[in-house]
Amino acid sequence: MDEHEEDLETLGEQLYTAIYSKHKEDAGKLTGMLLELPVPVITRILQDEAVLTAAVDKAFGALQVAQESSKEPCKDEDDASASSDSLGEQLFDLVDVYNTGHSQKITGMLLEQHKEAVLNLLSNPKLLEEKVNFALKTLQEQAVEETDASDSSDADDKERLGDKLFSLVEKLDPLRANDITGMLLEMDSAALQQLLCDQSTLAKAVQKAQAALDN
Known part of the structure; x- marks a missing residue:
């Protein structure tokens, strides 16, 4: 020191x-x-x-x-x-009356507005109804978009699996690879993954498809 x-x-x-x-x-x-x-x-x-x-x-x-x-x-x-908690509870009770099945989400969306706007909703039933309907429509549109995206993703996955599968089937039956691959693609994704991973399972599935085509 x-x-x-x-x-x-x-x-x-x-x-x-x-x-x-x-x-x-x-x-x-x-x-x-x-x-x-x-x-x-x-x-x-x-x-x-x-x-x-x-x-x-x-x-x-x-x-x-x-x-x-x-x-x-x-x-x-x-x-x-x-104050926000109290407003949220009051708003939820009013939104829940409309029985939309999305009361929690709609309340959350409405609470993103300024406090004055939320207070206005509590005292104006007609305005509240308009906002609830608009929020519900928005949620439904989002759900449709997500479904479309999911369908698109599934289609992409199926296409990728189809490409891989075709290259393997082509080695076993070059002449009918297209037809056989098309038949195998009727299976679900998990089963297709199994075919790609297991050569013997793939060979059996191809033989069944060949038998069906022969008949």
Whole structure:
């Protein structure tokens, strides 16, 4: 520990002792704040009671402002959260009356609006009905799009499986590879995957298809 640190530690102890009588709970924080000042200033504070009182009062005021500002946002957030929860519950009860089967999702969509707009919905049944119907229509359109995408994905998968299968079937029966592959593609995806992975299973399936074609 160098001399500067020793000086600060000594000054800190003296400051703490001087501050403790008036500010027991915040003595540590106030001491820390005053120790940020240059050493000559701290020394002067300790030597003059009036300067000490003024410096401590100033530090205490700054500390209070910092504490207030750190508490207020939390309080606002809590209030906003509680208010939002309450609005959500009220809105859900009203939306649920329409028995859409999507009450939770529709409520969530409506709650994305500004608070004033949500309050307006609670007091205006006609507007609420319009918004619920619009949200329901949006959800139904999304469901159709997802189904289309899924169908498209299944078709793509089937096409890829068909290409792989054709290349394998072609080795076993080049002349009728197209017909046999078409017959095998009637099987579900899991069975097709099995054919691709197991040569003996594929050979048996091809033989069955060949027999069916011969007949």
